[in-house]
Amino acid sequence: MEKTLHSEMIYSGRRLRLHRDDVELPNGTRTVREVIFHPGSVAIVPVTKEGDVFLVKQFRYPVGTELYEIPAGTLEKGESPEHCAARELNEEVGLIARKIEKLGRFYVSPGIMNEEMHLFRATNLIKTGREPEEGLTVERIRLSQAVDKIKKGEIIDAKTICGIFWAVWGMPQKETY
């Protein structure tokens, strides 16, 4: 445990809040922790019965490039992860899923940020006809192609790597180890 001695809010913005805390470590020494507060998020691996996955491609300002990602989004105030997953799947990819299963949850960058991401697999997909959000392109590829893109360095987003690997190898019925 680390004990908070003083917490100063440096910034509170649209998507994040930054605090700078003075803390006491278990051995009694003092240090500073910079912490980003985030409302939490979801990511969804939408898989068709043919074994295809839907990815979105979008420009990411912080890294200055377009990335392939699984659909994802930030929890709204009071929203459940399941609701957020269904909403983002419709908004970003124009899909409704008859089945949404929780794969797991993880912290994105626990050394500096409290963001917790909930990971889902969506199957039995129905197209809603809704156009994807402006700036987003949707691509449908084989799951095995997505694995190749990870190994070749064409998919370079952490949640997408977690999600694809989990959907391909982490499901109970596919245990091989």
Added chain:
Amino acid sequence: MEKTLHSEMIYSGRRLRLHRDDVELPNGTRTVREVIFHPGSVAIVPVTKEGDVFLVKQFRYPVGTELYEIPAGTLEKGESPEHCAARELNEEVGLIARKIEKLGRFYVSPGIMNEEMHLFRATNLIKTGREPEEGLTVERIRLSQAVDKIKKGEIIDAKTICGIFWAVWGMPQKETY
């Protein structure tokens, strides 16, 4: 592409820098982007010839709990990812690796942060006898147990999930799909 109209530095601290930028989207509308700048980092999956992996357990202040993670750390100024990987492996786990292979790289949270993480697999391990850093506990477990811990929600750190899955199923000699 998104065009930066104005960039304001909100905070510059020990481990991160926060900017608040006014940007113009391709369609001409304007918006605000909050961006965290990070020097980049590495994570290492240290695997023994018996198929065990070394994990570290440490308290993470931003999330208020202890987490199991693969060894990892932040790039120092001018440091190569390979050098950083070898350094962190020694500092956190007390190991030298005769072989360090790059598995890949990924952005940790590209919607809000520019942190790029380089992922390595370390093999042919030699113990240096160095004690792990204060506050860190080292545990050696089977890779298959680590996969179980991911599925059971006992490993809930994104880079560790990427690293374990990649080391178990992503290596060229283990392709099964």
